[in-house]
Amino acid sequence: MAAVTATSPVADRVPARRVLGLAVPALGVLAAEPLYVLVDTAVVGHLGALPLAGLALGGALLTLVSTQLTFLSYGTTARAARLHGAGRRADAVGEGAQATWLALAVGLVVLGLGQLLAAPVALAMSGDPAIADRAVSWLRIALFGAPLILVTVAGNGWMRGVQDTVRPLRYVLAGNGISAVLCPVLVYPVGWGLEGSAVANVVAQTISAGLFVRALARERVGLRPRPAVVRAQLGLGRDLVLRSLAFQACFVSATAVAARTSTEAVGAHQVVWQLWMFLALVLDSLAIAAQSLVGAALGAGSARQARVVAGQVTAYGLVLGCALTVVFAALAPVLPRAFTSDAGVLATIPHAWWFFVALQPVAGVVFALDGVLLGAGDAAFLRTATLAAALLGFLPLIWVSHGLGWGLGGIWTGLSVFMVLRLLTVVARWRSGRWAVTGAVRTA
Known part of the structure; x- marks a missing residue:
């Protein structure tokens, strides 16, 4: 060997x-x-x-x-x-x-x-x-x-x-x-x-x-x-704020459409959405590790190590996402009852639940690569990719769902398209290697 x-x-x-x-x-x-x-x-x-x-x-x-x-x-x-x-x-x-x-x-x-x-x-x-x-x-x-x-x-x-x-x-x-x-x-x-x-x-x-x-x-x-440093931070901040606004527009729209669907739909959406947000915290912890490690590797001048670490953390995100899928699929018959005893809400939850379960591996990869690209300072790309996924995927499908009466399934289809579009864009960016710009300060 x-x-x-x-x-x-x-x-x-x-x-x-x-x-x-x-x-x-x-x-x-x-x-x-x-x-x-x-x-x-x-x-x-x-x-x-x-x-x-x-x-x-x-x-x-x-x-x-x-x-x-x-x-x-x-x-x-x-x-x-x-x-x-x-x-x-x-x-x-x-x-x-x-x-x-x-x-x-x-x-x-x-x-x-x-x-x-x-x-x-x-x-x-x-x-x-x-x-x-x-x-x-x-x-x-x-x-x-x-x-x-x-x-x-x-x-x-x-x-x-x-x-x-x-x-x-x-x-x-x-x-x-x-x-x-x-x-x-x-x-x-x-x-x-x-x-x-x-x-x-x-x-x-x-x-x-x-x-x-x-x-x-x-x-x-x-x-x-030091005004020059503050201005540089504000430039990076502008891209991250716009990215965050895209998320907020999607999430508020989802809740608004659920509320206009039925009382049972908004209750079911609230239960599944809170679980989604909780698991997002779990997956985002890997993204924070990726930010720190990738940024340090690029600052040390090692684009190769940054790419290796990116692949490593992304693999961890995929494994963790798959594990969460198995766990929450098994919990489907019992966990919703911990949040509500309303028969109508419980009957509606499955329309969102299986989207939520199936999306965990996608979320694991997306959040890990978000951390990689954020660590590389590639905020402008993330801004554009997130806005595009929101405007082309989530928002149109959510409001079409409202107009055509697709209910909770339509809302979570919109979220699924949003996540898949994000997956395609961040994976393509990761594979391109263009994010791996070395140096103590990102210059490109």
């Missing part, structure tokens, strides 16, 4: 334990916020239907804003990982410092605009003055956490870039854990009600953001704003 040489593909592989060492803590960070929201919902739910509706609407608005600004994490990871791979850790952390300044600036703008627009936007979305009033009372307090949320997002970005996903998990769990204990105290014994939930949210974000800022200060890098 030939010996493994320094130039062989095997030598360029990353040990599976290293990939898992990045992916598992990243999954913890991704899951921490949804789990905290569940605790928050359980606490507020005992106040009655109106406060719960207000929390749902206010929380959805705040989440929508923070979701659109994830470029502060993904874009920072891509740039920091390259610099880290090139042996320039101080410059990699410096990307985090500039992203933190940008997070504070954008967060203050969000805070100001949010205070002005909270009432009209909440009323427009709910159509019910009572629900809108409750949502606004929660949102106007919670918005003070917006700059802190974005600082945490930026902190996750640079730490992932230097291949540290353990500290972000500790920081996020510290904030959310303390707040989860504080929330019921403020809501009930203190008597602040729904507003107590909002205060607990701000406390959580203050703790997490404070820990990220302290970690940044301890790195002893230059913290002064």
Whole structure:
């Protein structure tokens, strides 16, 4: 048997334990916020239907804003990982410092605009003055956490870039854990009600953001704003925001069409969609590992290692997706009953369930390659590919489904076409190798 040489593909592989060492803590960070929201919902739910509706609407608005600004994490990871791979850790952390300044600036703008627009936007979305009033009372307090949320997002970005996903998990769990204990105290014994939930949210974000800022200060890098770096981050951010908007348009349209189909359809869609989003977090943890590893390889000047790692992580995504397909196919007779006992909803769920099950291997590959291309800084391609898949696949099929009465099956057919189009584009890009541009900073 030939010996493994320094130039062989095997030598360029990353040990599976290293990939898992990045992916598992990243999954913890991704899951921490949804789990905290569940605790928050359980606490507020005992106040009655109106406060719960207000929390749902206010929380959805705040989440929508923070979701659109994830470029502060993904874009920072891509740039920091390259610099880290090139042996320039101080410059990699410096990307985090500039992203933190940008997070504070954008967060203050969000805070100001949010205070002005909270009432009209909440009323427009709910159509019910009572629900809108409750949502606004929660949102106007919670918005003070917006700059802190974005600082945490930026902190996750640079730490992932230097291949540290353990500290972000500790920081996020510290904030959310303390707040989860504080929330019921403020809501009930203190008597602040729904507003107590909002205060607990701000406390959580203050703790997490404070820990990220302290970690940044301890790195002893230059913290002064550097406009040129911020402009470069904004350029990458523009592409990622447009990509995120394409996702939001698809997801909102799917819910809207389900709601116009029947009560059973929207209930069934909600159950299956929440499971889809949960598994997306699981698969996205591999994408985060891919971002860090691919960016570092390209920063070190090794396009070959980047391609090997890309293939390796994509294979992991495919295997994990196939495993999820088997598990959730087996759970089909029992798992939906954990979410609802309504006979009509349970009868409708299979119209979406088998799409959801069959799409897991596709999602495993797509999300892994998203991470590869994001790590390479290939955001412009991802923007264009996602917009094309949304405009040519998902959105037309969803609204045709509404017009022709195809129901939930039509909605999930649209999602399937969207995912298959994304699969074809990212696989073609991966195979082309044009994404593998080496250097501490992407120049093409």
